[in-house]
Amino acid sequence: MFRRGCLLLATLLLAGCSGFGGDPGEEPGSGTGGTGPITLVIGRDTTAYLRPLLDRWNQTHPAERVTLLELPEAADEQRAQMVANLQAHSDRYDVLGLDVVWTAEFADAGWIVPLDRNLFPLNKLLPPVVDTAVYRDRLWAVPFTSNAGLLYYRSDILKKEHLKPPTTWAELRDQALRLGKKYDIGGYAGQFLPYEGLTVNFAEAVHSAGGTILGPDARTVTMNPDTTRTALGFLVGGIKEGWIPQEALAYKEEESRLAFQEGELLFARNWPHAYGPATHSAVAGKFQVTRLPGLNGPGSSTLGGQNLAISAYSKRQKSALDFIRYFTGPDNERLVLTEGSFPPVWADLYDDPELIKRFPYLPALKEAILSARPRPVTANYNQVSLVISSAVSSALNLGKPVDETVTELKQQLGEVIQTGG
Template identity: 75%
Template sequence: MRRLIPSLLAAVLLSGCTGLGERAAVPGAEIDGTGPMTFATGRDTTGYLQPLIDEWNDRHPKERVRLLELPEAADEQRAQMVANLQAKSERYDVLGLDVVWTAEFAGAGWIVPLDRSMFPLDRLLPPVVDTAVYQGKLYAMPYTSNAGLLYYRKDILDREGLKPPKTWAELREQAVRLGKKYKMDGYAGQFLAYEGLTVNFAEAVQSAGGQILSPDGTKVTLDLHTATTGLDFLVGGLRQGWIPQDALSYKEEESRLAFQQGKLLFARNWPPAYGPATRSAVAGKFAVTRLPGRDGPGSSSLGGLNLAISAYSRHQKSALEFIRYFTGLANERRVLTDGSFPPVWSELYDDPDLIKRYPYLPVLKESIMSARPRPVTPKYDQVSLMISSAVSDALNFREPGEDTIATLKQQLSEIIRTP
């Protein structure tokens, strides 16, 4: 993995700006703030973004938006954005940020705070809004959300007279017994040493009743017993064979394909995997439910994308209006129907027509509402790298689970304490 760990920049100087709570005092701040823009975000794998941008461009010929697609991998997206912002470049105006980057980018002064009254925050899913807030200020507008789901072979469970598992014990029993009977692998998530492994580990810890950092990100709260219980759920699956060794190389795409090809009974993945599965060998044979936990339904990591304004943009007024347009209700509906991504407007999850077309919406809403953000800290990249590396060692049997957690807690404490 290529990662770039930035040093924090000095706090930005602030001045008033219509539509912005405060505006960074940067070169060019004296200009009127309108004009053509660049929207930098991860690669659009579905092709739905450009038509939405074209509609804006047709109506705003003097404020046209150019879509700049960064790499698909979140780590590489972040690296390119950080390099741009550390250089105080004016190239990017609107930034598509992973929800876990808000604290880092806001703390470094790379994005500007927004006026809450400019957005319909009361109509959005509350956990989603929280991902855009840092130290009490709104720094971005939520655009898409995400929560992990358990994909399962409904046809097989129905044939066996079983309901989908709600606990790890039920998942383990069904994966072992039915995997052997139907000659399939039991369960997989994203277990390669990258950001996805941090997500899967965080979900295991949360689903065991623990957490990694305090809500304000200032203290490591990793309980040795609880975190080891969560880690042992994954390590035990690999030792016992109901999690296949191949899963150690899985990212989202690999786990999606394994499930679609009929190799897995159960798979943890994000909602965008649902649409392709309906056009695969398992079409009509699968369903989704909430992730299982230690004693009942578990807790997912909260994912998604927020839109923020670069502190070095010369077109912040235009950027603000573009974000308001792009995150409006009509476009949020298209986020789901055209892009297959979970929207952030609460009412869309209760729309009968959408539920008929996307039957997983009620379950997804439950998952988002019970999800938790990954560790909130300006040092998230360092934290995530440390977690994925340590957990990978445990999954590959290089380090016992309890020793892994003890060492990880110490290392995370050192990262958090370091100025």
């Protein structure tokens, strides 16, 4: 039975290696079905939770030890290093920790292999999270962590002022302006450096205003000019009026996390992983989290997270597959939360009373993930993101008029998706 199972897995992987992209004369993954030591390449582990999880696998799989290769923290830099490796058809990487927006690009290029849905308990995972691993109706990766932007706020200050956390942009602006001046504290910050984080913040603003960026087929720019102007105007107005401090224009995730936990901000948009460190900081016991505010009510977060995929050029794809099945199982997913403060992908963990007691934000996070919107799903996502972050940065940093920015952005996105597909 065991031998038959191994043959079945090898056959399934081999059948998928001729997927999308790649040179017709190439046979990617010539080691399909192979076993042995493997390498997991993933973004920098800022909470030091990964190695203990990997040690558990290595202790029971001495012939298939996993080596952790950490890439830079910024998603843009991670992608650049992975792409360089895969374009060289290198077999150095076996398991790839992919940002959820890379699935289409990597699948389309033939850099990862399709997987059999029946090998994974996808029905037990959060549905929007599973969708991020699917491209053209095929499963190309397995969800490992999820993510949705949350609003961190100083609950001690709001309680003192007899205020509830803002659910609309108007409430956020009013509280950030008034209380920022009263308590000599920065009002609000997100991730506004021109990189992927700025694309995320802009997408959240557009979605929270009721708009969209690209159509489901990724071949049509669906940005409504009025809605997009409202969204961009919200961010630009914050800079001009001062309730978004100038320093925030240079913030990525870590900079905004540190600013909030050092008591420099009243409100901050960040991912859930910032929660754990904040509980051991200057704002411990003085903050809480909630859903992002929107134009007329609770807003829409951008769906983030990481999926695990198998390199098409790996010579040990059988071991890689077994490792992914193990690493995304319920026991490890619980540790992803308890040790790493990253959102798990198993739905029932969000309803676990023991976990909710330890992580009070779980109910709000589950709502945020279920109502989150993905970034544009396109094989040319990197260029789409670069166009968005560059345009939005010009409006925030250089004072480029909002109307002009929106008009040019829509035109540039049209050009990108027509040439990139």
